[in-house]
Amino acid sequence: MASTTARLDLDGNTINPMTICMIGAGGFIGSHLCEKLMQETPHTVLAVDVYNDKIKHLLEPDSLPWAGRIQFHRLNIKNDSRLEGLIKCSDLTINLAAICTPADYNTRPLDTIYSNFIDALPVLKYCSENNKRLIHFSTCEVYGKTIGSYLPKDSPLRQDPAYYILKEDVSPCIFGSVEKQRWSYACAKQLIERLIYAEGAENGLEFTIVRPFNWIGPRMDFIPGIDGPSEGVPRVLACFSNNLLRREPLKLVDGGESQRTFVYIKDAIEAVLLMIENPGRASGHIFNVGNPNNEVTVRQLAEMMTKVYSKVSGEDSIETPTIDVSSKEFYGEGYDDSDKRIPDMTIINKQLGWNPKTSLWDLLESTLTYQHKTYAEAIKQAIAKPLAN
Ligand SMILES: NC(=O)c1ccc[n+]([C@@H]2O[C@H](COP(=O)([O-])OP(=O)(O)OC[C@H]3O[C@@H](n4cnc5c(N)ncnc54)[C@H](O)[C@@H]3O)[C@@H](O)[C@H]2O)c1
Numbered sequence: 474m475a476s477t478t479a480r481l482d483l484d485g486n487t488i489n490p491m492t493i494c495m496i497g498a499g500g501f502i503g504s505h506l507c508e509k510l511m512q513e514t515p516h517t518v519l520a521v522d523v524y525n526d527k528i529k530h531l532l533e534p535d536s537l538p539w540a541g542r543i544q545f546h547r548l549n550i551k552n553d554s555r556l557e558g559l560i561k562c563s564d565l566t567i568n569l570a571a572i573c574t575p576a577d578y579n580t581r582p583l584d585t586i587y588s589n590f591i592d593a594l595p596v597l598k599y600c601s602e603n604n605k606r607l608i609h610f611s612t613c614e615v616y617g618k619t620i621g622s623y624l625p626k627d628s629p630l631r632q633d634p635a636y637y638i639l640k641e642d643v644s645p646c647i648f649g650s651v652e653k654q655r656w657s658y659a660c661a662k663q664l665i666e667r668l669i670y671a672e673g674a675e676n677g678l679e680f681t682i683v684r685p686f687n688w689i690g691p692r693m694d695f696i697p698g699i700d701g702p703s704e705g706v707p708r709v710l711a712c713f714s715n716n717l718l719r720r721e722p723l724k725l726v727d728g729g730e731s732q733r734t735f736v737y738i739k740d741a742i743e744a745v746l747l748m749i750e751n752p753g754r755a756s757g758h759i760f761n762v763g764n765p766n767n768e769v770t771v772r773q774l775a776e777m778m779t780k781v782y783s784k785v786s787g788e789d790s791i792e793t794p795t796i797d798v799s800s801k802e803f804y805g806e807g808y809d810d811s812d813k814r815i816p817d818m819t820i821i822n823k824q825l826g827w828n829p830k831t832s833l834w835d836l837l838e839s840t841l842t843y844q845h846k847t848y849a850e851a852i853k854q855a856i857a858k859p860l861a862n
């Protein structure tokens with residue numbers, strides 16, 4: 474419940490209720506952010522998306538305590554003149570809208586580039602022209618590969634953090650060749666970051682850029698054949714959840730050697746709320762938001778998810794829990810990968826005093842409990858159906 478006592482920012486000033494135009498509010502991050510804003514703050518959200526399934530529980534029934542503070546606007550920002558009006562009547566715009574599943578980057582590069590660059594242009598224009606604050610969601614993928622990945626395999630420098638820690642104001646953006654269309658997303662995100670930064674520098678736009686590092690939790694993506702297309706390939710959490718639910722081996726792309734740091738969505742949302750409510754500390758900054766303590770290879774992630782799922786479902790794991798698959802087979806031509814992603818936390822610590830709290834085991838336990846409760850029965854029925862026919 475939103476508290477009735479005044480909310481204070483990090484400098485002890487009263488936070489006034491604001492109206493937030495949240496574009497992409499119906500997605501994974503948007504649904505958690507809407508939930509947080511409704512349950513814990515007095516702010517109003519104009520929720521813009523083409524879908525609202527993930528925020529339905531916040532929109533209905535009319536008797537919800539926050540009724541009237543969240544409005545859903547079903548619109549596609551590619552071609553809807555209502556967008557400018559919504560931005561104009563808000564204090565802050567948060568842009569989350571994007572195509573952001575790697576399976577699309579090399580197979581639908583045009584849609585990916587349009588979604589992440591061209592479609593974000595009007596949002597930026599309307600914020601800049603109307604002097605509205607913008608929080609734009611970029612990605613840790615803008616760093617691409619680490620400098621260390623180009624060193625010889627046995628180089629001792631690979632162990633030196635200077636060669637792999639990703640730092641907002643220092644690290645370069647290293648992408649593969651244009652033929653490696655995996656980088657279409659990262660490159661589009663990088664260009665929109667540069668444009669936002671330039672609008673800030675030349676025209677005084679008040680902006681914050683967020684670079685999420687593998688945020689995971691309930692409601693991420695979809696389970697193929699249940700609430701998404703059977704042939705669709707979501708991000709790794711949903712791919713592995715789907716395999717576990719169906720008692721199939723988890724597929725390790727190119728040996729599962731890539732490394733990632735995973736952060737719990739609920740920790741990450743705390744960071745976004747600090748940005749929303751502390752504009753003086755957040756504006757003009759680019760923030761890494763991740764958990765440097767939760768690093769694993771994809772193979773280790775698969776092993777941990779298998780153990781956690783056994784615990785939460787009460788089922789033994791299958792005899793062959795993982796299989797190797799080539800990236801060409803799994804994602805098609807033009808796939809490439811980030812080798813390692815550890816966020817430097819200096820800037821977000823200094824500006825907002827934020828730190829992630831949840832260990833990888835704990836976040837997987839709560840997320841897989843949700844996946845099991847939400848999908849296990851539906852999967853059982855889907856598997857039983859063809860046999861019954
Ligand atoms: N989840 C992560 O860990 C992560 C990591 C890095 C970056 N990001 C970035 O954060 C943002 C949100 O990610 P997410 O994980 O919530 O993704 P998501 O796909 O769950 O949410 C994106 C939402 O935007 C909506 N959308 C897309 N195009 C639209 C359009 N033209 N008009 C209206 N709505 C549109 C989609 O319907 C979807 O609901 C994206 O910009 C993504 O690139 C996320």
Ligand SMILES: O=C(O)[C@H]1O[C@H](OP(=O)(O)OP(=O)(O)OC[C@H]2O[C@@H](n3ccc(=O)[nH]c3=O)[C@H](O)[C@@H]2O)[C@H](O)[C@@H](O)[C@@H]1O
Pocket residue numbers: 573574575611612613614658685686687688707708709710712713723724725726727729731733771810811
């Ligand atoms: O989440 C992020 O911070 C960013 O990175 C993600 O990219 P990536 O981490 O590569 O995407 P995942 O689908 O989560 O894959 C992680 C790793 O698991 C591997 N993988 C994925 C799925 C699978 O079934 N098996 C498997 O081995 C992938 O090859 C990759 O190495 C996406 O690009 C974005 O959502 C986002 O911008």
